Amino acid sequence: MANYTEDDLAKELKDQEYKFGFVSDIDTDTIPIGLNEDIVRLISSKKEEPQWMLDYRLNALAIWSTMNEPSWAHVKYKKPDFQSIAYYSAPKQTKKYESWDDVDPEMKATMTKLGISMEEQQRLTGVAVDFVMDSVSVATSFKEKLGELGIIFCSFSDAVQNHPELVKKYMGSVVPTQDNYYATLNAAVFTDGSFCYIPKGVRCPMELSTYFRINAGGTGQFERTLVIADEGSYVSYLEGCTAPQRDENQLHAAVVELIALENAEIKYSTVQNWYPGDKNGLGGIFNFVTKRGVCEKNAKISWTQVETGSAVTWKYPSCILKGDNSVGEFYSVAVTNNYQQADTGTKMIHLGKNTKSTIISKGISAGKSQNSYRGLVQIHKNAHNARNFSQCDSLLMSSECGAHTFPYIECKNSSAKIEHEATTSKIGEDQLFYCKQRGISEEKAIGLIVNGYCKEVLNQLPMEFAVEAQKLLTISLEGSVG
C-alpha cells in the first residue's frame, strides 16, 4: 500500500464507472436452460465425471427439489426463475490447454483487461492464479512449482479426476449437501472451482488465488472451492470476482469449504466486485454464497472480505471451532450504494475448549441501499473458556440508506466470555469540511475517511489486494454523500 498514493487514487477515480462491465467475445458451449435430472447428467457427462460424483449431484438435486427458498434475510429481490438459467456455459476450446501458450488470445486479452497475469516469469510477486470463467477453470499458474512442495492447486474438475480420495473425503464435510437451499443447488449443478491441498508441515510460499468471472449472458455461476490445510501447514488464499454489465440479474451461488487440520492455518481473503446493477437498481449479480471452515485442534481460520459489488449479497463466512484452542476470525467491509442490498456476517461455532473468535464488521451504506450485519456466536456446553469479541460498526453516507445489525448469541457454557460492541455513525460533515479546509477535494476526502474507517479490516489483506480494495471502496462510494 506504501506505493499507492492519493494521486493514483485520483487517476483511478476519473474512470469510476464499473470498469469490469465489458463482455468478451468468446465462443461458448452453453447447454439449454432449465434444471432437471437430465441437465445434471449432462453437466456430469460434459465433465466426464466418475459415477460417485454423478450420484452426489443427483442426491443433491433430489433434496433441493423438496426445499424452499429462504426468506429470513433482510433483502428483497425477485426470486430467480431456476428453470430459465443455463447451468453450464464454457468457453469453447479446441483442445485441452497443456500450457499457457495454448490459451485462446481473446481469453488472454480478457485476463489482461481484468489485471490478471498468468505469465509466471513476468510476475514480481508470486501469486498463483486459477482463472474460472463462467463454468470452467481456464488456467492455473505455478502448478509445477507448487507441485515440488506437494501442494496441489488445480481446478475442482481436475481434482475430481486426479485426487478423488481427497475430494470424496472432504467435499460436503463442512457444508453438507442438505445445508441450505443455495448450497444444495450448488451441490447439484456446480461446474468447477478451485481445489487446494497443502501437505503436512508445508508453508505455502505464495498467495493462491482464484479469479471468478461471469461472461456469458443468461447463465449463472455455481462453483465450489475446497481448501485443505493438512497438519501444521499454512496457506493464504485470495478470491476476486467480476461480471459484465447487464440488465438481467445473474445468479452466483457458490460453496467454499475450508478444512484446517491440527495446527494448520488458513487465511482466506475475498474482494467481491460483481456487477452491482445500475444507479436505478437494474441488473446486477445475486450473490448467494455459503462459506464455512472447520478448525481442528490449535488450528486457525481467518476470513477477510471486502464486499463492494452484487445487487444482492447473502453470505456468512463461518468457522466451526471444533478442536481445542482453535481460533476463528472474520474481518469484513461491506459497501452498498444505490439500490444494493447486503445481508452478511458470520457464524462462530465454539465446540472445543479455549476456542477464540474475533469478528470485526464494517458496514458502509450509501444511496438508497440496505446493509445488514447478521452474526451468530454459539458457545456449546463443552466449550470451556471460549472467548468471543465482536465489533460491528455502520457508517451511513446518505439519509435514505439503512444499516441494520442482527447479532445472535447462544451460550451454553458459563465460563465463556462474549463481548459485543456496535456503533452507527453518519459520515461527518465536520470531517469532510476539515479535509476540504486543508485543500483536499471531496472525493479524496471520502476516500481517506472511508479507508481510515475500514483500516482494521484492510490491514488484514495481502498488500496487492489491499491496494485494490482501497480503490474499490472509493470508487463504489464516489459522489454518495448526501
Add this chain to the structure above:
Amino acid sequence: MITIKDLHASIEGKPILKGLNLTVKAGEIHAIMGPNGAGKSTLASVLAGREEYEITQGDVNFNGVDLLPLSVEERAREGLFLAFQYPVEIPGVSNINFLRTALNEIREHKGEKGISAKDFMSLVREKSALVELDSKLASRSVNEGFSGGEKKRNEIFQMAMLNPILSILDETDSGLDIDALRIVANGVNQLKTDQNATIIITHYQRLLDYIIPDFVHVLYDGKIVKSGGKDLALELEEKGYDWIKNNTPN
C-alpha cells in the same frame, strides 16, 4: 491580503454578520475579540466557506481573488488556513497521510510537482519540532486520542506544513494550559513573515500576551464596533464586554 466589505451572513435565516468591514495586510497580525454570540466563529466559518452559512451581502477580496464564489478546498489551496476551535478526529487516517495529501493538492494547484517522500519526512521533522509535537503523534490517526493541547498544537503543526498566506486561528487558546499556550504562541510567532498574515479570534486577552497583535478589533452584534492597537485588548480585559455593549447604539 484580505479585504472584507460590508459582509452580511446568516444561518437558517438568522442574521449573524451584519455589515462587517476588515482589511488585513501582509505581515500583520490582527486580533478579533468579542463577547459570546458576537459572530466571531461565524466570521471564521464564512471565510473558510462553510456551506451552512448564507452570504446575503458584501464581498471579500483575498489576495486579488474574489473569495466568496470559491469552494472550501479552492480557498484552502489559495492559501487560506483555518485552525479549528474543535479539531476533528479522523480515525484510521494517519496525520502524515492526511497532510501529504493536503500538501500535494495545494502544490498541484500551484502547478508544482508532488513532494517526494524524503523531502516530506524532513519537512515533518522540522515543523513538528516547531510546536514540540512528538513525532509519534505525526504518524497517529488525525487527532484521534489526542489531548486538547495536542489537538491545538497539531493545528499549528498543520499550518506550518501547509504554509498558508492567511491563517485564521479560531479560539486556539481555549482549553490550553499555560505551557501549551506558550508553545502554540511560539509556533505562530516563528511562522510569521512579511508575506503572510494572521487573524486571531479570541475571547480572552491572555493569548495576546504571547502573540502581539498589530491591531485589535472588537466584534459585537455582527459588526466591528471598535478598532485599535494592542492596548485595546487590555482595556477590554479590564472593563469587560459590557463596556462595549453599553456604548454601542442598537
